Amino acid sequence: NAGVTQTPKFQVLKTGQSMTLQCAQDMNHNSMYWYRQDPGMGLRLIYYSASEGTTDKGEVPNGYNVSRLNKREFSLRLESAAPSQTSVYFCASSVEGRINQPQHFGDGTRLSIL
Amino acid sequence: GQQLNQSPQSMFIQEGEDVSMNCTSSSIFNTWLWYKQDPGEGPVLLIALYKAGELTSNGRLTAQFGITRKDSFLNISASIPSDVGIYFCAGQLLFDTGNQFYFGTGTSLTVIP
Numbered sequence: 001n002a003g004v005t006q007t008p009k010f011q012v013l014k015t016g017q018s019m020t021l022q023c024a025q026d027m028n029h030n031s032m033y034w035y036r037q038d039p040g041m042g043l044r045l046i047y048y049s050a051s052e053g054t055t056d057k058g059e060v061p062n063g064y065n066v067s068r069l070n071k072r073e074f075s076l077r078l079e080s081a082a083p084s085q086t087s088v089y090f091c092a093s094s095v096e097g098r099i100n101q102p103q104h105f106g107d108g109t110r111l112s113i114l
Numbered sequence: 115g116q117q118l119n120q121s122p123q124s125m126f127i128q129e130g131e132d133v134s135m136n137c138t139s140s141s142i143f144n145t146w147l148w149y150k151q152d153p154g155e156g157p158v159l160l161i162a163l164y165k166a167g168e169l170t171s172n173g174r175l176t177a178q179f180g181i182t183r184k185d186s187f188l189n190i191s192a193s194i195p196s197d198v199g200i201y202f203c204a205g206q207l208l209f210d211t212g213n214q215f216y217f218g219t220g221t222s223l224t225v226i227p
Binding site: 035040042044045101 | 147155156157162206213214217220
């Protein structure tokens with residue numbers, strides 16, 4: 001069972017470069033999320049997609065865009081990378097709706113911006 | 115955003131000891147979740163709590179959803195070296211547009227053999 005798969009696992013970019021982080025889940029979940037994790041700050045929500053065709057901003061959306069390509073895939077794009085975006089990025093998915101269901105996480109993408 | 119205060123920030127304990135950590139918030143949550151994160155990996159769900167007052171166990175782990183719905187605790191009994199990691203609490207809110215999750219800053223656990 002793959003669960004939530006993120007690619008790439010590691011990436012180094014120069015300031016100003018663009019990049020797309022990919023995420024796919026095979027659990028037929030409706031909702032998908034992108035978080036960033038920084039030391040001492042826990043996980044902070046960047047964007048989420050409650051269902052296919054919808055996306056909404058989270059706590060820290062500036063500098064990012066997302067695309068819910070289909071039910072399985074949710075990508076995160078950095079159009080012009082900045083050193084402040086150096087972080088570990090996690091994708092997660094969950095069953096959406098009024099049923100309280102927890103999230104399942106990928107293993108993360110470690111991104112360094114020089 | 116919602117603030118979750120998780121304590122303690124870090125713990126160093128002897129193998130075999132019990133561990134207790136908690137999470138508090140000024141907001142009421144629909145669900146409380148506890149995750150463990152190992153180095154280089156994503157968080158893995160340990161326990162999910164769905165009702166105020168609920169007490170749930172998963173092996174040596176026990177967690178409770180506070181009566182006020184603003185807090186939760188996690189206990190680990192008879193700790194072992196593989197319990198090492200960072201433990202996160204998370205609160206879930208349900209909106210018409212979907213679910214949102216808010217995370218604590220984590221408790222780093224070190225178990226000394």
